Amino acid sequence: MSVTSSPPSLRLPPDIARLVDDLAAMRGVTAVVLGGSRAQGTADAKSDWDIGVYYRGPIDLEPLRAWGEVHPPGAWGRIMNGGAWLAVGGEKVDVVLRDADVVAHWTERAERGEFEVDGLLAYLAGVPTYSLAAERHAAVVLRGEAPRRIDFPPLLADAGALRWRFARRFTLDQARSRAARGDVVGTVGQAARAVVEEAHARLCENRCWSLNEKRLVQVAGLGAVQPLFVGVPDGGPPLIAWVERIEAVLVAA
Numbered sequence: 001m002s003v004t005s006s007p008p009s010l011r012l013p014p015d016i017a018r019l020v021d022d023l024a025a026m027r028g029v030t031a032v033v034l035g036g037s038r039a040q041g042t043a044d045a046k047s048d049w050d051i052g053v054y055y056r057g058p059i060d061l062e063p064l065r066a067w068g069e070v071h072p073p074g075a076w077g078r079i080m081n082g083g084a085w086l087a088v089g090g091e092k093v094d095v096v097l098r099d100a101d102v103v104a105h106w107t108e109r110a111e112r113g114e115f116e117v118d119g120l121l122a123y124l125a126g127v128p129t130y131s132l133a134a135e136r137h138a139a140v141v142l143r144g145e146a147p148r149r150i151d152f153p154p155l156l157a158d159a160g161a162l163r164w165r166f167a168r169r170f171t172l173d174q175a176r177s178r179a180a181r182g183d184v185v186g187t188v189g190q191a192a193r194a195v196v197e198e199a200h201a202r203l204c205e206n207r208c209w210s211l212n213e214k215r216l217v218q219v220a221g222l223g224a225v226q227p228l229f230v231g232v233p234d235g236g237p238p239l240i241a242w243v244e245r246i247e248a249v250l251v252a253a
Helices: 014-024 037-042 102-111 131-138 156-181 184-205 221-231 236-251
Strands: 029-035 048-054 082-086 091-099 140-144
Touching: 014 029, 014 037, 014 048, 014 082, 014 140, 029 037, 029 131, 037 048, 037 131, 048 102, 091 102, 102 131, 102 156, 156 184, 156 236, 184 221, 184 236, 221 236
Parallel strands: 048 091
Antiparallel strands: 029 048, 029 140, 082 091
C-alpha cells in the first residue's frame, strides 16, 4: 500500500518535513521512511532522526546535497550503502540510502534462512544482511511505497542461532589463544566480539529483529557479562581464567 503523507500520529518538525519532501521528490526514490528510536516510540531528548530513503535504479542526489555532504551509494558498503549526516533545524538527522532491489534480495534470502555477515566500521561482530529486513520491519513509511515488510522468519531463527553460536565458539577459542600469549588487547577484543555473537544468537532464537549492536547485549539478556570487562587481568593464568568466566556467562541457559 502506498503512503503519501506522514501517519496522523506522527508530527515531523517543519524543517525535517521539508527534508522529507525533498527526499521523496528525488529521481529514483520509491519511499522515504522514519526509522530508529523515533519509529519505535522509544526516543528521548537526545535521540536523532533516522530517515531512510529507498530507491531503485539511478538516484539523483543533488537535492540531498543541498542539505549537506552526501556519501553516495556504495560508500558505506553493500549493506549500509550510503547517506548523509545532517543538522536540520537544530536536530541531528541521519539519512541512509537503501537500494530497494538489494533489500528485496536479502529479505528473500532471510526468509530461506540464509544470510551473510559484512565487516563494517563501528561494528564488533559485523552487520548481518538480514538487518535490511529488520530496518524495514521497524520503519514507519512517510512517503511512497517501501519494500515489503516481513516478520522474523522461522528458518532464519534456526539458521541464525546455529551460525552465530559457531562464530561465538570460534571467537572464544581465539580469545583463549590470545590470553595464553599474554595479548590483553587481543583477548579483550575477541571476548567482546563473542559476547555480541552470542547476543545475536539469542535474538535469533527469540525471533527478534536487531537493527544494530546498540543495546544488543542488554536486550539479549546478557547484561551480567558487563561487569566482567571492568578490571581485566593483565596476563598469565588470571587472564585465561577471565576468558573462561566470560564463556560461562555466555553458555548459561
